[in-house]
Amino acid sequence: MASLKVPASVPPPHEDAEQLHKAFEDADLAVNILFIIRSSGWGTNEGLIISILAHRNAAQRNLIRQVYAEAHGQDLLKDLDKELSSDFERAVLLWTLDPAERDAYLANEATKRLTSSNWVLMEIACTRSSHDLFKVRQAYHARYKKSLEEDVAYHTTGDFRKLLVPLVSAFRYEGEEVNTMLAKSEAKILHEKISDKAYSDEEIIRILTTRSKAQLNATLNHYNNAFGNSINKNLKEDADNDFLKLLRATIKCLTYPEKYFEKLLRLSIKKLGTDEWALTRVVTTRAEVDMERIKEEYHRRNSVTLDRDIAGDTSGDYERMLLALIGHGDA
Amino acid sequence: MASLKVPASVPPPHEDAEQLHKAFEDADLAVNILFIIRSSGWGTNEGLIISILAHRNAAQRNLIRQVYAEAHGQDLLKDLDKELSSDFERAVLLWTLDPAERDAYLANEATKRLTSSNWVLMEIACTRSSHDLFKVRQAYHARYKKSLEEDVAYHTTGDFRKLLVPLVSAFRYEGEEVNTMLAKSEAKILHEKISDKAYSDEEIIRILTTRSKAQLNATLNHYNNAFGNSINKNLKEDADNDFLKLLRATIKCLTYPEKYFEKLLRLSIKKLGTDEWALTRVVTTRAEVDMERIKEEYHRRNSVTLDRDIAGDTSGDYERMLLALIGHGDA
Structure with missing residues (x-):
């Protein structure tokens, strides 16, 4: 479930485009008159940008970009790029792009x-x-x-x-059909190769890269039942191996994406110094998809809400943008 | 250029569907009355089937199938399967399918x-x-x-x-842009690997399976210029290696598909006993694409037209179907 909040009544795209254009114009004017510290409240109106873009879905944002380009002969993204900076800029740009x-x-x-x-x-x-x-x-x-x-x-x-x-x-099949015989035989193959520490064996690669997520899930469930351990537990023996880490993450993404994203958010926030790139990536790519599920997982795993951790670790417009995207406050 | 000939004025799909249905009904009636040898002119009207299906393009055939299914509650392909047989059946079925x-x-x-x-x-x-x-x-x-x-x-x-x-x-890029530096460096890689007889080296695989056809062409042209031989000549040293044969064919398909198909047709016809599967496959898959180009190549390479070789090597309805598809005679 998406965390994005779109207001019940959305202004027509040309109105949004005009508001955004005005948000930039304030800045141009200010620069022309005198050298002003941005945070003084003059300059680009970041709040206005957030209040519009962070509350429009992909189709609406595309329309705004279209109308903006027609009216001003310029790509909205280029103007955003010119007017904004640092983490806030990256968040707004990534979010505004079509998925x-x-x-x-x-x-x-x-x-x-x-x-x-x-x-x-x-x-x-x-x-x-x-x-x-x-x-x-x-x-x-x-x-x-x-x-x-x-x-x-x-x-x-x-x-x-x-x-x-x-x-x-890959273009994986997405139906729910599962072949149980195949799940059993491929669980066995995976177990054999992992026991031999042949982690990059072509059979492991084949199974993970071509099977449907439903089939893979059946295979890994059978692995767990037949061999007494989850596959990721068996892949953990060598903690410093980067390929193994990527392999485990691959399996997690294919079977429990919300857990993968929860952990990514947790590490990006708890790090000494926030990893803004990961944080921005997860928030902008999942806000319209499954952020509610990820927030739930985050709360369960950390006993604190994602909103609170983000608010504690970021600041200013960047903080406001992220919080808006994860559904904090009203649209 | 396609060899398929569609008449200037095509009957509406429901008329075609009715004609086809009648072509089958003759047969059912005949079977009910007495045991008749098919070739006597009774039974399924193969000529009618050819005169319709072999002269309709993919969109038209799809429409006929649709209308046929609506009118008779049965898939046209199933009825064709029931009424026809052997090489003629396979040709009609493959042709009738959407590409x-x-x-x-x-x-x-x-x-x-x-x-x-x-x-x-x-x-x-x-x-x-x-x-x-x-x-x-x-x-x-x-x-x-x-x-x-x-x-x-x-x-x-x-x-x-x-x-x-x-x-x-693969989902290769299809633009004409070519990176000349890259073409040179990858020609060198290919030459090194082939000199080492490392034919299945992952770099060879990477280049052949991911580069655009335009880029690959530039790379292979540079290979030829820099090393004095075409890549396929250098890949010919071991004549009995099936993987090498497939690799050469891959390169031919990516750079000169009409030559690849010409050779396939030539071998399928000149064989002791025709290879009808290959013949049917090439004719049905290329008639709507580049069969004119392939026929040209065939004529040049064999000093006889493809029409004549097919007529000499096949017979009956199968022959008539193939000749119709490669554009022999009027629509």
Whole structure:
């Protein structure tokens, strides 16, 4: 369930677009008159930006962008980029993007040297629906004139490549049908390979990257029943192995995405110094999907609400933006 | 260019559907009266079936199927299956299917033990456009309640799996942009790996399975210029290696599909005993795509037209069906 709160009566997109444009104009005017400290209340009206964008769904945001471009001959994202800064800017930009475009952007970033992240690639590949992942691949073509799998394959090596390329290329079947015989035989294969510590064996990769989530769930349940341990427990023996960590996270994303995201949020907040990139990514990508479920999980696991932890760890417009997206306060 | 000939004025779909239904009814009536040899002119009216179906494009055939099902509560394909037989039946059935459904059917057949074929899988993956291949994957979900890559991964092993799974999962970029630096560096990688006889090296697989066809073409042109031989010539050294053969065919499909299909047709006809499965597959899958180009190539390479070779090697309704599809005679 989404945490996004959209008001009962949404203004027409041209009104939203005009308000946003005015939010920027205040700034231009201010800059022209005299050098003013932004936080003084002059300058860009961040509150107005939050009050509009953080309370519009993807279709509504797309319409606003469209109308804005028609009226002002400029991409709203470019103007946001010009007027905002730091963590708040990243949150607003990521949120304003269409979900498929946003994932394409994050995935592309994750293949670049300085911002490379196998985790982000895995997360996008495993927690989106098959059709949504395909839309990401289409958006990737349109924006980068290359394919997603092409960049992932080029920028990864070894076991990571073996796992990530089929993950981002998958178009998993999404029905609920389960083949019990197959679940049993593949649980056995997984157990054998893990017992041999052949963690990157092609059979493990094949099963995890091609089976439907329902089938995989049946296989892992059978694993647990037949061998007395969850697969992730058996994969934990070597705590310092990065590939093993990614493999465990892959399994979690495919079977319990809300637990995966809860942990990611927890670590990003409890770290010495907040990991704003992870925090912003999770909030902006899940607010319209399953953030309510993640908040529930977070509360259960930490005995404190996510709202409270975010409020305690962030500040200013960034804090206000995140809290609005996770459904704190009224639309 | 397609070889299919559609008449200038096409009857409305319900008329076509009625004609087809009548073509079957003649047979039922005949069977009821007395035991008659089919070829006597009684029984199912094969000529009528050819005159309609072999001259309707995919959208028109879909409409006929739809109208037929509404009028008779039965799938046209089921009735065709009941009334027709042998090579003619397979040609009519494959042709009548929607292209994505047909490819899904052929690919599924190619993963079954008795009809398994790495070549068919490779052919479908490499000669369809990225969007058409994606439609095949969607049709596969709908029809088999599984994913294409799931079946391919499950039913293949070793080097063949390493090549085929990414091939069928690819969503290649289709623009014409080419990165010349990359073409040079990847030509070098290919040459090094081939010199080392590391034919299934993951870098070879990566380049062939992820790069756009335009980029791959640039890379292989550079290979030829820099190393004095085409890549396929260098891959020919070990003539009996099945994986090498498949690798060469993959490269041909990605860069010169009409040459690949010409050769397939040539071998299927010149064989001791015609290979009707290959012949039917190429004719039914290419008639609406690039059969004119393939015929041109065939004529050039064999100094005889494809029409003549097919007429010389096949007979009866099967011959008439194939000739109609490759554009022989009027619509």
